[in-house]
Amino acid sequence: MQSVDKVVEKFKKSGLKITSQRIAIFSLLQEARNHPSAEDVYQEILKAYPTTSFTTVYKTLQILRDLGEIQELTLDKTRARYDPDVSEHIHTLCEHCGALADLHWSDFIMNNVRFYGSEKANFEVHRVQIYLIGICRKCRMKKWGLQE
Amino acid sequence: MQSVDKVVEKFKKSGLKITSQRIAIFSLLQEARNHPSAEDVYQEILKAYPTTSFTTVYKTLQILRDLGEIQELTLDKTRARYDPDVSEHIHTLCEHCGALADLHWSDFIMNNVRFYGSEKANFEVHRVQIYLIGICRKCRMKKWGLQE
DNA sequence: GTTGGTGCAAATAGTTTGCACAGTT
DNA sequence: AACTGTGCAAACTATTTGCACCAAC
Helix, strand or coil: CCCHHHHHHHHHHCCCCCCHHHHHHHHHHHHCCCCCEHHHHHHHHHHHCCCCCHHHHHHHHHHHHHCCCCEEECCCCCCCEEECCCCCCEEEEECCCCCEEEECCCHHHHHHHHHHHHHHHCCEEEEEEEEEEEECHHHHHHHCCCCC | CCCHHHHHHHHHHCCCCCCHHHHHHHHHHHHCCCCCEHHHHHHHHHHHCCCCCHHHHHHHHHHHHHCCCCEEECCCCCCCEEECCCCCCEEEEECCCCCEEEECCCHHHHHHHHHHHHHHHCCEEEEEEEEEEEECHHHHHHHCCCCC
């Protein structure tokens, strides 16, 4: 996701209006590193703007997604989760604690996969999603009774 | 998924019972190449066994998943889809027609990704899921007005 | 003033569960 | 006979929509 200012510009250019709720949502997502669900974003926004509704959060997330400012992750079967980092990167999902995390510096792999799909499979690749499902470092340490 | 006979054996060994409905579900999945949803399986089973209920299909799919005989794909936000091929392979999702397809001979890539996660990210990888989202060959041909 | 946004409440859709009866072992 | 499976209906949960009022432009 671009800076709040740029997103505001983008909204205006598209004929969309800027409200205090939307600014709050933009700002929150800007900082978010935990891949929040719509409900998560809503709960967080409530703290600062107790009058905001879930519907508003939901609709704004939709728009941001459609504008390509955030990406929707669907690995979690129960709820969609959002990532303000739209660059292609691998996600890890811990089966123990449910944490969804980013795996940076995975460009090489992502490019390989993309190439593979385009060249070998004759598929017009728009997006690549890679998920590693397993146990994160934290949970592994706990399992062995070690401190972090 | 293993052969129907082997799955039957596995069920019996686990103290689970074999019914005509379950045999029908096993057989159907054996042949399925279209990554059916629970509803898809149900509709198909109905043709041969009009008395079968959705609940039965649903519960049997759960068991098969838990036994590791089929894998649950969650890319499709609206419904879970099931793949009797539990080997790791890349899936493609066409944004146009919604088709979810397998990409075979992707072992090299899958192994690379797995290695990357384990070695570079210190993440205990249990499963890898890779999705390519874009436009399939069929829809691309149509777009250009070409025959298949 | 026009147009789009907000927020409530209700509709929708897939998933999941409780329970009485039936079938498998 | 004991125990699991089946199938109906209902509960649940996240998502999505209709609509009246409000706010940005």
